[in-house]
Amino acid sequence: MSHPTGPDHSRRKERSRQAIFAATRALVAEQPYSEVTVGAIAARAGVGKQTIYRRWPSKSAVVFAALLALSENPDGQSLTLPDTGDLAADLKLVMRATAEEFADPSFDRLIRALNTEITHDPALAAEYHTRLAQPLEEAKRARLRSAQEAGQLGAEADLDLALDVLYAPLFQRWLHRSGPLDAAYTDSLVDAMLRAFSP
Amino acid sequence: MSHPTGPDHSRRKERSRQAIFAATRALVAEQPYSEVTVGAIAARAGVGKQTIYRRWPSKSAVVFAALLALSENPDGQSLTLPDTGDLAADLKLVMRATAEEFADPSFDRLIRALNTEITHDPALAAEYHTRLAQPLEEAKRARLRSAQEAGQLGAEADLDLALDVLYAPLFQRWLHRSGPLDAAYTDSLVDAMLRAFSP
Amino acid sequence: MSHPTGPDHSRRKERSRQAIFAATRALVAEQPYSEVTVGAIAARAGVGKQTIYRRWPSKSAVVFAALLALSENPDGQSLTLPDTGDLAADLKLVMRATAEEFADPSFDRLIRALNTEITHDPALAAEYHTRLAQPLEEAKRARLRSAQEAGQLGAEADLDLALDVLYAPLFQRWLHRSGPLDAAYTDSLVDAMLRAFSP
Amino acid sequence: MSHPTGPDHSRRKERSRQAIFAATRALVAEQPYSEVTVGAIAARAGVGKQTIYRRWPSKSAVVFAALLALSENPDGQSLTLPDTGDLAADLKLVMRATAEEFADPSFDRLIRALNTEITHDPALAAEYHTRLAQPLEEAKRARLRSAQEAGQLGAEADLDLALDVLYAPLFQRWLHRSGPLDAAYTDSLVDAMLRAFSP
DNA sequence: GAATAAGCGAGACGGTACGTCCCGTCTTACT
DNA sequence: AGTAAGACGGGACGTACCGTCTCGCTTATTC
Structure with a gap:
C-alpha cells in the first residue's frame, strides 16, 4: 500500500x-x-x-495543525471523565481542572490563537469540532448520560444544552476576561446546571 | 466656546x-x-x-471607535428591556431578537472583528465592557431584578450568573458556528435558566 | 516650475x-x-x-544608472583630447591611459558588469551610446579631424572606421583577457591605424 | 575495455x-x-x-560544453580558409560569411550567452580560447602567412595584430549593436588592414 | 535466471533572493 | 496650524530556483 x-x-x-x-x-x-x-x-x-x-x-493552517497534533490522542483510546457516582463532585472537579489549564500563559496564548482562527475560518472550525471538540464533548456527554441513567438528571433533559450551560459561561469569561476563573464560579455553574436539569 | x-x-x-x-x-x-x-x-x-x-x-482602535460611535446611545437615555410581567415571554422575545441580529452578514463580520480585538487586547476589552457591554448588561439585570422582586426568581439568585447562563451559550454557538441560532435554542436557554433560578 | x-x-x-x-x-x-x-x-x-x-x-537598471551618474559630465563641458600637433604621440598617450584604467580591479568589475548589461539589453545599449559612448567618441573623432585638416590623415579617410581600428582590438583584448594591455600593444595599434589612414 | x-x-x-x-x-x-x-x-x-x-x-559549464560539442571538429581535421591567391577577395568572402552568421537570432543568443560567461569566468575563457578560438585563429593566421610568403603582406607584419584589426571591430559592432554588420563594413575593414600591413 | 549494485528519473529539501504589500513615520504643498 | 497626498525605511509575504539529498526503479553484469 x-x-x-x-x-x-x-x-x-x-x-x-x-x-x-x-x-x-x-x-x-x-x-x-x-x-x-x-x-x-x-x-x-x-x-x-x-x-x-x-x-x-497559510500561517493559520500551520498553527492549527500544530495544535491538533499536540492535542490529538494518537493511540485512539477515548477520553473518559471520572465517575464516582457523585455527579456534582465529579463535574466540579473537572471544571476546576479546566479553569486551571487556562491559567497557564502559554496555553492561554495558544488557545486564543486557535480560537481566533476558527472564529474566522469555517473550514478550520469544522475540522476543530470533528477532531478536538467532539471527542471531548462525547466524554462529557457520556458522564451526563450515566448520571441520567442513575436518575440524577431528568429523563427528558437535553444533555447538549446542559453541557452548553456548564461550559459556555466558563469559556466566555475566559475569552473576554470578564471575571476570575475560580472554583466559586465553576462550582456555581455546576449547581445551576443541576438545578436546571435534575428530575 | x-x-x-x-x-x-x-x-x-x-x-x-x-x-x-x-x-x-x-x-x-x-x-x-x-x-x-x-x-x-x-x-x-x-x-x-x-x-x-x-x-x-492602530487599526483595531479605529475599528473599535467606529463601532462604539455606532452603538453608543448618544442622548444618554438608558436602555430598557420590555417588561410585560411575563418573564419567560419577555426574555424569549429579547433573545430571539439578539439571535436575529447575528444573522446579518455585515453585523456578523463587525462583531467577529470586534471580538477578535478584545480577545487579544485587554485594554480594548476593558473599554468594550465599560462602554458597550455593561450598559446592556445592566438593562438585562434590571429586568431580572424586577422579576426577582415579583417573586418570579429566587430571592438568593445570582443574577449575573443567570445572565451568563442565558447569553454565553448563545454567544458561543454563534462564535463557533456550532449549531443553528434559532428560536428553539434561545427558548430552551430561557427555560433552563428559569428552572435553575426560580424560587 | x-x-x-x-x-x-x-x-x-x-x-x-x-x-x-x-x-x-x-x-x-x-x-x-x-x-x-x-x-x-x-x-x-x-x-x-x-x-x-x-x-x-531591475538591478541592471540601477547599476546602469549608478555608473551613468558617476561618469556623466555634470556641467555640460565637453571632453577634449590632447592636441600637440603630433598625432601619433597624442594617440599613444591617450590609449596608454585607457589601458591603465582597465587595470584597476574595481573599474574592471564595473565595466564588465556594464558591458554584460548592454550586451543583453538593446534599450540600455542605446542609452549607453547616447550618454556615455558618443561624447567620448566625438572627442576622439575631433582629434582625428584636426589631424586630417593638418594633412596627417588622408582626406578621404573614414574617421569612424579609424576609431574602430584603434579601440576595438584594445577593448576585445581586455574583455576576453586574450593578452596583456601594455604600451607595446596600444602603440602598435596606433601605428597600424596611421599606416592604414595616412595620406 | x-x-x-x-x-x-x-x-x-x-x-x-x-x-x-x-x-x-x-x-x-x-x-x-x-x-x-x-x-x-x-x-x-x-x-x-x-x-x-x-x-x-554550473549552468555556465553545461551551456559551454553544449556549445563546444556543437562547434568542435570531431574528426580532428583542421579548418582552412579559402586561398585563391587574391587575399583581399578571400578575406572579404570570409568576413561577409562571419557577419551573416551573427544575423541568425538563435546563433546570436548562443554567442552572447557564451560571451557573457567567458567575460566573467577566466577559466572558461581559457578553455574557450584553447578549444574554439585558437583553431579558428590558426586557420586565419595561416591564410595571412601564405599571403605574407607571397609578398602580399609586409615581411615584418605582425599577423596577430592584423587579425585583431580585422576581427575586433566586427565583433565589437555586433556585441554593442553599434552599427549594421553589412558587406560595406567588412570590406572596409579588409581594405584598412591591407593598407596597414601591405609591404 | 536471479541476485546485486551502480546509476538514473524524479522531486522534496534547506536556503537565498526575488518583487510586492502594507505598516507607521515623515515631508511637502495647500487651505 | 492642521490637512490630503503620498514617499519613505522597514519588514513579512508567498514564489522561483539554487545545488544537495533521498527515494524507488531500471539496467547490465556477475554468480
Missing part, C-alpha cells in the same frame, strides 16, 4: 514535520500570535519556508 | 471623524477584517493616513 | 538617490556582479527596497 | 549527454540566457537534475 504521490520521503518528511510543529508551538506560546511569522517558524525549525508552504496554505 | 486645542478647527475635525467612521464600517462590513488596512480607510474617507494615526494608535 | 508628479520631496529623494548610487558602486566594485542583490544595495544605502523598485525596474 | 568509473553504462551515459546538450541548445536559443535554468534543461532532456550536476559544476 504505497502513496500515490511519488517516492516516500517519509523519514525526512516526518522529521521536518515535527520540527515545524515544535517551532510553531514554541513561537505561539512565547509571543503574540500576530507577530509569529512563517519565516520565523521555518528558521526556528531549521526548514525552508517552501517546505511549510508546500504542506499548508 | 473654543476647544482648548487652539483655533476652532472643530468642524473639519468632526467631518473627517465621521468620514473615517463611515469608511471603516463600510470596509469592515464588506471584506474580512484582516484585509482592511488603515491606508484603505484613509483613501475611502478622503483623508490622509496621518489624520487617522494622529487620533488612534 | 513644479514637478507634475506631486509634492516635491526632492531633498529626501536626492539624498536616497545618492546613497543608492554609492552603495551600488561599492557593491559592484567589491564582489561579482551576479552576487550583488537589490536587497543588499537597499540595506547598504539605508533605504527600503521599494524605494529602489519605485525608481528602476 | 571499460571505463575506470565502474561497469559500462556508457550507452545510457552518452544518450543522456546528448539529450542534455540538445535541450540546452534549444533553451538557450529560444529564450534569454538568464532565464534558462538547470531544472528546465533537466526537464526538457528527461533527465534528473543530479545527472547534470554530477557532470558539470
